[in-house]
Amino acid sequence: MDSNPPDGxxxxxxxxxxxxxxxxxxxxxxxxxxxxxGLRIQPKHANARGIAHGGLLMTLCDxxxxxxxxxxxxxxxxxTTASxxxxxxxSAKLGDWVEAHVDVHKVGGRLAFANCYLMVGEERIVHASAVFARTGDRPAGTPS
Structure with a gap:
């Protein structure tokens, strides 16, 4: 199965x-x-029911x-992910294109907070909220 993404x-x-x-x-x-x-759901991403494994979708969110x-x-x-x-x-079926849309709420001195929705077309299939521990800042020019 092809993993080709949409244009752009x-x-x-x-x-x-x-x-x-x-x-x-x-x-x-x-x-x-x-x-x-984004990610195209392939057979290697499926659980025994033939849909995207929840752990894969959680990974995409993270x-x-x-x-x-x-x-x-x-x-x-x-x-660093704290929660x-x-x-x-x-759910997402084989061949579905899944997109992760993120809203960053706050990046503070010690913690950061954000929400994510996974979308298949116009359907929201997963909501995730995260808390991150801030361990410092990257020097300028360092890839993130």
Whole structure:
């Protein structure tokens, strides 16, 4: 099955062995400087019922929440996930394109807070809220 993203999406700007194994993940920049993270559901992402595994959807939320929150400020804060609460309201089937839309609420001196909705088309299938511990700031020019 093809993982091709919709027009305007390109490979996620940062990767790791974990992301490579679970992806491929993509992103699209918005005109306001924010971005959306997306993933095409493939057979390797499915549970025994043939739909996207909840753990994969939670992973997508955590990736989008962290990257979007850390890139919401300059200099970019270094953040560690302290808590993610996830509520499932739907599912994603094989071949579905899933997008993670993040709202950053606050990045403070010690904690950061953000919400994420996973969307399949116009349907919200997951809501997640996260708290991050701020462990410092990245030096200018360091990739986030």
């Amino acid at each position: 999406f390109k490979p996620l700007f940062r990767t790791s062995p974990f992301l490579d194994h679970n992806g491929p993940f993509f992103y699209r920049e918005n005109s306001d400087g924010t971005f959306v993270v 990736i989008a929440l962290g990257y979007r929150t850390t890139r919401s400020q300059t200099p970019s804060p270094m953040l 993610v609460k996830t509520d499932f309201a739907g």
